[in-house]
Amino acid sequence: MKNDDRIPAMKFSKVYPLYVEKAERKNRTRAEVDRVICWLTGYSAADLQRQIDTESDFRTFFAEAPALHPNRSLIRGTICGVRVEEIEDPLVRNVRYLDKLIDELAKGKAVEKVMR
Known part of the structure; x- marks a missing residue:
């Protein structure tokens, strides 16, 4: 998983617009x-915007998350050809959970169903 080595240092603020673009x-x-995103991380809208404004990397973004949702482990499926539930690194798994949620949203799944 060579790409997974780069994920913690990636800026959330650089990926966030891509999430929005994909959904839009x-x-x-x-x-x-x-x-x-707020459901997964426990951030308020203001705190989420602060993370974007301060250009936090994914490591910081998830380390500072107020309350990672306990149901995130119910997120299943593949992202980038890898089953999210089989990813060993907790940080990379959380990033891939987020990726999967955005994918589900973009594929038309109801927000209430995305947020298990």
């Missing part, structure tokens, strides 16, 4: 993206 291409909204 499928007629979803930034508000829905934010709602899913």
